[in-house]
Amino acid sequence: MPRLTITELTTLASTALAASGASESMARITAKYLVAADAQGLATHGVARVPTYCAHLKSGRAKGTAVAHVIRDSGAACLIDADTGLGFEPCELALTQAAQRAQSYGIGFAGVTNSHHCGALGPLIEPVAARGLVALAFSTAPAAISPWGGKRPIYGTNPVAAVFPRRAAPPLVVDLSLTQVTRGQIMLLQNEGKPIPEGWGMDKDGNPTTDPNAILNGGSLHAVGGLKGTMLALAVELICCALTGAVLSHQLESLHLAEGTPLRLGQAFIVIAPASLAGNDIYNERVEALVEAMLQEEGVRLPGERRHRLAQEAARDGIAIGAPLLAQLRALARG
């Protein structure tokens, strides 16, 4: 597979997005986070998304001239209107806002409405940890999970993430969707013509299935852990939509359609300043004590550790990109 440096890949992705109508800052910020995901080994949430984003910019499902701005300010909490542009720029603004508010008031909240896909939440919230702050993140996505006892998908995959800074080490990063597996994992087996394991999802009539097509065509994904994951998906849905005014997951059209209505999905970020509560010394002592207890056993890995190792390797060796995707990105960049 061809390899590009992080700078080369970022420039390529950014140029492709700009050629499809994204503003300079939208293209640059989107490319930065997509490449960060690739560097961390999250290829399903990396530059592989650029062709879809470009299609949305061209069809108007995402607005290239959008300017995200704060539409409501309540002290420690604020609401940001993404103006139906791509999701990364408004989410970065939201994290900056929430972090500033956490530094002033101990905690800060920023909700984002009228937003688009924001990729993996981990790379978005990690910069906050570099400032010694704890962050929690939530996002919706087009409907994937059925309510417990139901057959029709209502809740999104509804990812949840958290980042905890460490004094002299990369932060701990928890970053997961509330489905048992991602759609990407199912598509992978679909492409290979293979069945999927039991317990991943249901067909459109609510029956368990091992046929990837039956899940992807009107079926639904199981929430992680059954009832409990389903309840958490409902909570994320309301945090991201009811507080912000974003459109509910089941009212959104699929992310994979090139044409359609703007996505208008919701994200929410909570940032907390340890210095405002028990203080940084106690915070750091507890984090290190937990890490030490975890690492006393062989086989235990810290959350985020693998991503940080891969990111270091990518900074040194570049990122491998499949030749067909690379050709597609180059064609898009030529406009």
Next chain:
Amino acid sequence: MPRLTITELTTLASTALAASGASESMARITAKYLVAADAQGLATHGVARVPTYCAHLKSGRAKGTAVAHVIRDSGAACLIDADTGLGFEPCELALTQAAQRAQSYGIGFAGVTNSHHCGALGPLIEPVAARGLVALAFSTAPAAISPWGGKRPIYGTNPVAAVFPRRAAPPLVVDLSLTQVTRGQIMLLQNEGKPIPEGWGMDKDGNPTTDPNAILNGGSLHAVGGLKGTMLALAVELICCALTGAVLSHQLESLHLAEGTPLRLGQAFIVIAPASLAGNDIYNERVEALVEAMLQEEGVRLPGERRHRLAQEAARDGIAIGAPLLAQLRALARG
């Protein structure tokens, strides 16, 4: 089984706690929430806990004369020292504080340190919804869950709860522990001499087991959903302990020991005011649209619905209490 009215049972529980050394307010507030849990059908988190709490009050694991107070105030965030008293009074104070701050600043955070068991989180956070506020709650508990890849329990059962008010209906309540099942469910099968299903936990050597004794004696409980639930348990651990200064779950002695060191566990509450973000009208419209979509399918229940129905029945018919527990409470109340 004997039946007591809610008032009778609350008075009995409160008298038992006071006779064991709890202050008037500690006894009253603890009894109120325990009986609320019984009324909602959560008997494992109801007055069945009173004998252990009384033992702790007598042995000094919980301090009957404790006065919870705010030790750090940062505007929207505050930290409360429970002074090693029972957990309900400081948690009620924390929710009052977080709600006031949410009304002033849009969001409020209150952490609790040096705390004791706080029972089910649902009944604690529901009153906040009556004021039109959204609340999230987190608690630790003595270690139950092993890190992914490990054998030794490090994280507590680490419950998570959320409450979402509705305009003209009881709130939606999500309230769950991050274990696949509760210890109580395992103890029930232990008492009946039955094996447990596979997938509930591991023995002390990290092997899967169907023997309840092997889990309860030094083994660990599986997190809900495997790796993902384990990651969430880690996040709850740090939110409740690193931010507040509470003792980490694996450094706590079991809740079930009558004698031992004070528990010093941690809780955290986040309250958000919908009025400060998209506004109450949009909030209510989104909540009702989601509820309507969920209820279009037969077999779907709203989270909290069963609890509210049972609480109404309990208000009318009283609460059934096993004769041995009732005798025990009466003996404790006589002092």
